[in-house]
Amino acid sequence: MSLCEGVLRILEEQAGVQNYSRVRRVTLEIGMLSTAVPESIEMCFGAVTRGTLADGAALEIVRTPGEAWCKKCAASVPVKERYTPCPRCGGFDLELRAGDGLRIKELEVD
C-alpha cells in the first residue's frame, strides 16, 4: 500500500468520526528521518484522491526534525540523518524518538 493510499484511508475513516464530507486541505508532517519522499507524495496524492472526498484538496508538507536519545550522554540530541553518530559524543548508541514518522497534522474540511 502506498503512503498516499494510507493517508486517504485515514481521511475516509476520519470523515465518519468527525462528520465531514469533503477535505479542502491536508497538512502532513513528515519526519526528516522518514523514508517517505515528500516529492513523490505530492505527485501521487492528486492521483490517489481523484474522485474521493479529498479530490482537489491542497496538500501541505511540513518536515519535522529528528530526535534521538543518546544512552551515553543520557540526553536527547538532534539527528539529521539515520545512522549518524551522536553530535555530542560521537557514539552510535542512539534510540530514535522522533522524526521518523508521518502523520496528519491538520485538516481543513467541510
Ligand SMILES: [Zn+2]
Ligand atoms: Zn552522545
